Amino acid sequence: MPFYKFRFIVKMSMIKTANDVIMRTNICSYERRCTCFAIERGIDVAKKQNILEYNDDAIQVLEGLEAVRKRPGMYIGSTDARGLHHLVYEIVDNAVDEALSGYGNHIIVNIHKDNSISVQDFGRGMPVGMHKLGKPTTEVILTILHAGGKFGQGGYKTSGGLHGVGASVVNALSEWLVVTIHRDGYVYEQRFRDGGKPETTLEKTGKTNKTGTTIHFKPDPSIFSTITFNYDTLCERLRESAFLLKGLKIEITDERFGRHDLFHYENGIEAFVQYLNEGKEVLHPVVFIEGETNGIEAEFAFQFNDGFSENILSFVNNVRTKDGGTHEAGAKTALTRVVNDYARKTGLLKEKDKNLEGTDIREGLSAIISVRIPEELLQFEGQTKGKLGTSEARSAVDTIVSEHLSYFLEENPDTSNLLIRKAIKASQAREAARKAREEARSGKKRKKSETTLSGKLTPAQSRNPQRNELYLVEGDSAGGSAKQGRDRKFQAVLPLRGKVINTEKAKLADIFKNEEINTIIYTIGAGVGPEFNLEDVNYDKVIIMTDADTDGAHIQVLLLTFFYRYMRPLIEAGKVYIALPPLYKVSKGTGRKEIVEYAWTEKELDETIKKVGRGYILQRYKGLGEMNADQLWETTMNPETRTLIRVRIDDAARAERRVTTLMGDKVEPRRQWIENHVEFGLEDDTNILDNENLMIEEGDMNG
Secondary structure, eight states: OOOEEEEEEOOOEEEEOHHHHHHHHOOSOOOEEEEOOOOOOSSTTGGGSOOOOOSGGGOBOOOOSTTTTTOTHHHHSOSSHHHHHHHHHHHHHHHHHHHHTTSOSEEEEEEOTTSOEEEEEOSSOOOOSBOTTSSBHHHHHHHSTTOBTTGGGSSOSSOSOSSOOHHHHHHHTEEEEEEEEEETTEEEEEEEETTTEESSOOEEEEEOSOOEEEEEEEEOTTTOSOOOOOHHHHHHHHHHHHHHSTTOEEEEEETTTTEEEEEEOTTTHHHHHHHHTTTSOBSSOOEEEEEEETTEEEEEEEEEBSSSOOEEEEEETTEEOTTOBHHHHHHHHHHHHHHHHHHHHTTSSOTTSOOOOHHHHTTTEEEEEEEEOOGGGOOEESSSOOEEOOHHHHHHHHHHHHHHHHHHHHHOHHHHHHHHHHHHHHHHHHHHHHHHHHHHTSHHHHHHHHHHHHTTOBOOSOOOTTTOEEEEEESHHHHHHHHHHSOTTTEEEEEEOSOOOOTTTSOHHHHHHOHHHHHHHHHHOSOOGGGOOGGGOSOSEEEEEOOSSHHHHHHHHHHHHHHHHHOHHHHHTTOEEEEOOOSEEEEESOGGGOEEEEESSHHHHHHHHHHHOTTOEEEEOOSGGGSOHHHHIIIIIOTTTOOEEEOOBSOHHHHHHHHHHHHSSOHHHHHHHHHHTTTOOTTTOSOSSOTTTBOOOTTOSOO
16 A cells, blocks of 8 residues: 655754753753754664764763662562563663664564573664773663763763663663673673672673674562563564664564564554554555654654544654653644645535534544654653653644645545545534433433433442442342442442443444443543543542453453543543452351352462362352352452452553454454464453553552
8 A cells, every 4th residue: 555755844043042941951051053954764864863972971970770679660660560571671772772873773682591681782882981980881871870871962862761761770670681792893791790780890802893782681580570571562562663763673582482573664653553553444545744843853644544533652752652742732733723724625614614623533543643852852741751741842743744734635635535524424423422411411311311320320428539439340130249248438339231332343323322331421420532531530440340251351341442442541540440359269167167268260279279178168150149248348349358450551552453453343353363362361361452451550459
């Protein structure tokens, strides 16, 4: 399928005052004039950039490393599987920064048989001279926090290491680490052990005609709850990095299981959009726009499909901005304005018609926004750095997208008309849904809804949404036990009669006709779709409680699909959970001497049987309805003893593809996925959609 490509160039001078820079970089005074020029993306021509020197003097030191092992969560987020993989991302991001600067177009990642991992790049190689601190610069980079070429623009124009923790934190959290450097015709090596302590000095070990750095490390098992790397998890992140930098090759090998993959995309984010839309009916070829203005480079690729949800992923300096920001706002603003202008110009929107809203226009949109921003302009909102705050990015992206989107619409009238008619239908459906909701809130329909709700929902006594929990329970039988066993002070119960509609396939109008969906929307109380407002949610936790069988798993998937498509902020805020009822009850004795134990897995069952001893009675729970109120409270509802899984979206691109594969219209991708996961079982993988995307979050398992 062909691509539409556009190139946009702005040549102008930029003057920044001292006040502007104080806000961003805390530098006391600053005045700069620079001429911005267009730079072609890609590895082969990346050296056209103004490359800064990457040497011993370019390495700046900000603070020591002592606190990392005491509080690792402050630096890598957690010490579970997610934090473990973050170590690899830190090293890979350093290698990608070298590629961004025009040095090296190949990165090799190896998972070794001993579960250590190595990352090799072919960049310039770490500086090997003596630092002004009196140590080899390599040792400074690997033992002092925030020591690197990313700070103060010492070695990079733009950098992906937004958190800046870098290789030193990886060293601090490793059992051992070995760095091998090819630079200036020689091979250098230094070893570290026990959390970053130098075991050797930097040694010259041979000659070479290559350049680059290899970091080989093994995570410390005393720090992490697991030190087993997941190949598929790493592949998704490496694939994303390869998409974002066209021409870059990233290779991964797993020596444990003999697996190997190579990620290389000459079309960059255009291929990324195609990846997002796999399994969907697309309406036109991918449109690709790129340009540069005021020192900010932007790429925007998009493609519409015949679905009802939008999927926009944004990045700054190759790092995902999961909460969007000014660059994403600029693209959305340009899209809304340009499409409305074209619709009026062509008469598809009449003078009396209201403008199409952005959400109507973006229905079915898959898009990637990637910007490169110099460090002195880089600004984020909040502590997580998930939302870009650089104001210049909004106007830069708006200008670039507007210019070439207008050209695309003019040159492709058939596609343009199709997209605008789709947006008009979305607007009409949204308006019909709004009227239906208003009617439901007033008059006879409101009374009818409240009557229906009152027959289903058993509310909590507390009116405090920060405390209250909502249990969505499979069936009236289990719902009855849950109502009796709950803590009525803060726990509400909503039994679900029958299966929820598959919201991935259904039209918006049909979704709102579904009684179960309407009841859930009304109970949660925060709206739905683009109008969903997280601040209006009536509950701090929405807990899905179903039987531990295939029907229960299906209900989980249907509910998660609905929340993902129409209440995604609820998931992103960490308010959606899955309750794990036990599979087995092991008892012995009677009356006051009775011993009762529960087991959630086969392994726990074996341990429980050994603990209880001979004469035990084993019961396999086939459903929640087999538990009485006290048992359900003790095992699944009591915050002190229950097991909950918090649903979380770690990889938006993979989550989108998985929902489409499992719940969409096309049968073949679903069949292939099932064939590739024949050993998949609820008892082994507690998440149906994807046990890496919707993950168990450590600390949220109990209560």
